[in-house]
Amino acid sequence: MAAVTKTDKMICPSCRVQMNHHCDKLVYTTDPQDAGQADPSLSGFIEELHTCPVCGGGASRHA
Amino acid sequence: MDTSQSLFIPVILGTARMGRMSLHAARLVTGELSKCAGVETDLIDIANLPLPTNDAGEAIKQADFSAKMSKADALVVVSPEYNHGYSGLLKHVLDSCLKEYIHKAVGIVGVSAGPFGGTRVIQNLLPVMRELGLVTIFWDVNFSSVQKVFTEDGRLLDESYIRRIDKFLKELIWMAKTLRQGRARVSLD
Numbered sequence: 122m123a124a125v126t127k128t129d130k131m132i133c134p135s136c137r138v139q140m141n142h143h144c145d146k147l148v149y150t151t152d153p154q155d156a157g158q159a160d161p162s163l164s165g166f167i168e169e170l171h172t173c174p175v176c177g178g179g180a181s182r183h184a
Numbered sequence: 185m186d187t188s189q190s191l192f193i194p195v196i197l198g199t200a201r202m203g204r205m206s207l208h209a210a211r212l213v214t215g216e217l218s219k220c221a222g223v224e225t226d227l228i229d230i231a232n233l234p235l236p237t238n239d240a241g242e243a244i245k246q247a248d249f250s251a252k253m254s255k256a257d258a259l260v261v262v263s264p265e266y267n268h269g270y271s272g273l274l275k276h277v278l279d280s281c282l283k284e285y286i287h288k289a290v291g292i293v294g295v296s297a298g299p300f301g302g303t304r305v306i307q308n309l310l311p312v313m314r315e316l317g318l319v320t321i322f323w324d325v326n327f328s329s330v331q332k333v334f335t336e337d338g339r340l341l342d343e344s345y346i347r348r349i350d351k352f353l354k355e356l357i358w359m360a361k362t363l364r365q366g367r368a369r370v371s372l373d
Contacts, residue, residue: 148282168283177367179284
């Protein structure tokens, strides 16, 4: 399964504004729960990091 | 994001060994950080973190440490050099988080009883920091022959360290401010 960056913006739960997607981090995992989400070509999965431009709070999700 | 909001830059003391002289170095750096305008700090002693040792990584994430790493804009890691490396407990603690560190600055303070000031432990920590998503700065602080730098009760005997710490912290704060803006405003897309 290829890891594709999601295009929908994350919304800050505190400020209700769109968060800034600033990082795709390749995560290597041995957790069985993540096994199905691993991209074979990357040997892991992509975790997207998002930060609120208002409060600076962070959030993340699997790509 | 409001640029007037204080930066949070905690100092992680990376050893639990009894009689550790790194405690004095960590307290000194924390004290200098607390004098910086617009900066909040906290000394995190890994000896006080209740992490289990029968598992590792994010499975043993500790809520308070995770929250501090999430809040942090940058980190200072103070590490002694044990056989050219860092303590196993420091790695265990650092590995308990990941996304909390991404695109945040880190500066490393090396401590040794010998003449090299922890340069080898700093070199060994750099690839770890990189993989954790932290952004390393090019200033370090090296406490060589640390037993001669502080008295047993932690009083600094060599004031020249203050100037070096000042340079180190100025670079770290610049990087922390820049990365805070980057996280909030510069899109990957």
